[in-house]
Amino acid sequence: MESPVSCDNNEDLEKKEEIDVGDDTGADLDLSRTKSSVWLSETLTLPREILFVGVICVAQLTAQIGLGQTLSILHIIGDSFHITNPGDLTWLIAGYSLTVGTFILFSGRLGDLFGYKRMLLIGYLWFALWSLVAGCAVYSNHVLFVFARVLQGIGPAITLPNGIAVLGATYPPGMRKNLAFSFFGACAPSGGILGSVFAGIFALAWWPWTFWSFAIALVITAVVGSFVVPDIPQKHIEGMTLREKLRDLDIPGALVGIMSLVLINFAWNQAPIVGWDKAYVYVLLIIGILLVPVFFYIEVKIAPAPLIPLEALNGDVGFVLGCIACGWATFGIWIFYTWQLLLVLREKPPLLASAMLCPVAITGLCAALSTGYMLTKVGPAGTMTAALTFFTVGIILLATTPVGQIYWAQTFVGTILTPFGMDMSFPAACVILSNAVPRRHQGIAASLVNTVVNYSISLGLGFAGTVQSQVDNGGQTTADVLKGYRSAEYMGIGLAGLGLCLSILFVARGCWKSRRAKAKDGTNTGV
Template identity: 25%
Template structure:
């Protein structure tokens, strides 16, 4: 029989493993696309949707997923969605039709949109406020932040053997979590009676609005962007009149909630946008292979892990606002160091320092913003808090990729286009620093430093 403390730690490992899978799946496909296209003779439009299909559904259904976790049971939603995620991964590895592959990616995106907020809200309701919760949220944020880099490395290795292994990789990991999870995760209570008054109109409006917005950003489709604005404006009107709204608008009166989510959006614009441009720079300018690219950015992942391990103590000493602000400023400095990169930039002397500095800033800011976003709301709204912060990151990722992609397409061939993209990403990070500084000034409950190990 697992002891209570051991059970909580096991639950944390399982939940972090799930969010690592969700983040890793964002990057696993990108490196494998050329091999898939050659093997199945797929056009670029179909290949792009192997990435976009996952991102659009992931970003679009997060708020709904978070609310369903609150209403139907966090453990129940977590186990169900992870089962669907594993099944879609297995089926995808067996298929050879392009659009059927896209459908499996869409299904995985929907499953991830339910898994992520359920996992985060399980952590915040399993660990008591204070040092335990701060440490657990730091580990969770670290798992999400390193999943993307881990996906690049794994994809490079697996694609050398077969692109189908990229689809199969999550299956045994997810199955292991599903086998162990019933022993570690707390059981759900009775379903909330509020389910009888579920805000169906609000759910449809916000899900369709966010789906349209992420699609518009991913595809640079301005009509979809206009539709998103109309749907989201309609959602606000609906929520103001609802007695039991999907997203109570009063939560945004909290400066911490608003500040954390806006800063997280800017964080994603900066770090995902920079990573998009940096991967292209390493491959197209320096001629790195997919595997070499993944290994090249590995020091950044190590810096994130080392820094995030100590972020709880810094929050206890500096507070949420100062920690997040410093992190965003350091991240911006790391991105700006890439302006030194040229066509013949030395890795050890130019690229490595920039990667490490960026990783330190990333490790400070991302966990802090996650802690701020969920610590400001009560336990019965943790699914909502989780959905909001993850939606902010996903929407920011869409903006972060769309902007440098447009800049690179408009720029003349050569290093100048990449420098403009890096400078833009740094500006996003500076905006995030300002949002964190002014929005997270008040110390939020449950953020004192962990006790020394």
């Protein structure tokens, strides 16, 4: 089934989805299938629907809180562990991002086989457990903290794809579905700010409370979710034995894919710290790259149930994932170096720096509301192009900001515009992929988007860090530090520009396909 890219395809898409709803076996339409074809959103009362969407949106919110809560108090945590090596300090953040980006795809398959709601709740509880351990690491050492952060990242890797899968399977195409995905995306900038603000507040007393309070909130979310999140019918797993489910998990493909992503990510983020002259860095990078074709060989030739369904991979999906990769890699560079501008170059305290970034939460909400409208009126392709435009403008503003300039000039404007890139691109991609695959593959569709989003953030920072380390002369002076930051930000401009070009081609391709289809219909009807 084609994903929607043209301007005139919303009605056709709804008709296609009505056909796809229900059992995928092709059996004759009967009473049970008629019942299963009723969208769950039609059975929810308004209060329960609000709570339900809220619990799902918390998956996005908490994923970004997990990043922001360490980013703003990084040096405070490092001082408590007596960390002096910059490489060790970097891994307090990188360990979390690494597992969020690499385990999402496999987590989506777990939801497809064991239930989206079940995996969503397990993800919240797992997230809570290792947040608790991260706080308790204050009684041990930074090795335990990094270990806890690595395992903590598996929590959002589970909740994100399964939360999106629940939304995708609950709502039919239309305004309500677009709004639900838009609010989900809007929680990304809000979560990052909430994490940094509350981390700064708790750090005034004792930083471990940042993680302990977070664990409590996650447990409460899981309890509420067990009551308000509906059970999603998944007929394709009814009657399957555990052995059959393990077979369909595609464990060999998952192991090779995860190993490849981990090695590539580790190499690119470790290289700026220890240098590319270390043999193990480029050896691991080469091994990671070589494992990519091995993964696709397993998926195409060996796996009985490929981790990535081939029907989900078409030209439209490729354009979307390419745009998402460039846009969110740019965002990773923008958010990291905006913090460095405020904390290092302008020497602002964590709470004041967090306050300066607070506008992203407000504009995130505005972007969510406007994105739901844009998805309905101009389609996902036009929305994606607008998103990449905002990403590009945001990184250009950062790269040209003078250090001594007042906050209300370029920095403030950047915090207003950049969230529109996040909150337009993410729901647009989710809607396209959700509508491009059958309902039984909603978890995989959600996983592809989230994998690209989170992995691109981390990999983009690895690229930027490599550029910075090659030009900043060791960061011996403020001028050298600024030169390194600027070079990394110019790297972000290049990525954003590439994504913008891809999105424009995406729109042109969709319009060409639409006109070609209309011309063909006119020929067939003798017009």
